[in-house]
Amino acid sequence: MIEVVKNIIRFFILLLLQIVVLNNIDISVFLSPMIIVLFVILLPFNTPKWILLISTFLMGIILDLFMNTPGIVSFALVFLAYSRPVILRLLRPREGYVIGAIPGVKDLGWNWFFQYSLIMTSFFHFLYFMILGISQENFLFIIWKTIISSLFTLLVIYLFQLFSIKK
């Protein structure tokens, strides 16, 4: 129960952070980090699949309204949510996942989380920039945008994880 409340709070805090802070970063064409990806990353393993999809869709649509890009963030985010079980299966440790665990550093360690967050974050950014710049930008430009924005997002994600471990 407390995990549900935690995730709902995370939902709103990440949205607020994205809208108020990260969307106003206007330093370079290459830098538009999407911290909301952390919500999909940290949803517990036993989250019902329909909740996984519906909640990410909601988050995407709300963000789309604020960014004037109807459908684009939600498309990429729902796609990421749908591929999450596949990515988790690929990264499964030999002894399997503990029931009731959260895919974070606390339960699975830094080594595992580095791989997991790297795949999720860069996959999402790639999808997002791809749909955003489709037929207008060249592929190399999209790749560079993906790399730089993902690195920045990952940095923020690791800071959050450090904070959550200390607590």
Next chain:
Amino acid sequence: MKGLLSFILKHHFTLIFIILQFISFVLIVTYNHTQKEAFINSSYYTSGILNSKITSISSYFSLLEENSRLIKENTNLRNQFIKDYKNRHVPSKEILDSLYFQNYKILSGRVIQSSVFKTRNFITLDIGRFQGVKKGSGVICDDGVVGIVKNTSENYSVVLPIINSDFKVSCKISGNDYYGSLRWDAKSYTSAILEDIPFHVSVKKGDSLYTTGFSSIFPTGELLGVVDKVEKNPGDNFYKIAVKLSVDFKQVRTVYVVDQLLKAELDSLKVGIDD
């Protein structure tokens, strides 16, 4: 029936996924390509309030510069006053009396939020429907064209600037009056690309580009930018012309929304042709 139910239950993950992706896809194709389409209105109200709170503090830092700019702009406007009026009767009679009626109505607004480094940049203004802003009006500042009003709420409006990959406007070259279409290259907020100019037209670096006034969004002859580089693509009949935009989108604070009062008349005339 039972089989169908168990099928839905078994594959609900994929089914919901397909439904949600379909919704997103429809949203993307419906709203992201033309400037005519409307967005969902209510969100602008909340995002407008939020953005004006965030930027109200930062606007104090540029007050001094902004004031001197306004004084310059005011004197400019006084000089150009007659340009915004249209002759009602015979143009040869130059009498400043009831012969003129207003063609362009100009509203001034302040930028409360803007971005320059995204693929889809937008500018939010602190004036909206109540102040008389209409969807589809042109937005200019003293340096040149800024963009087109994309949507309005009661007290805010969102502008689609030149530096948005959805923007396109027709423009003519100062020397020869050939016209092409200008679009953003999505790389830098200072440059754009001019297309559809055929090879036989002479274009030099330094030529100015002005609005044509065809679309009745902008008045004729508003500055858009200056030709920066002219390239000939082999296998193509048109130049690829790099343009340096005249407006510094990072510094835009005060803008003017241009509402053409005769637009409805002009549009109804065009509708008549289609029938």
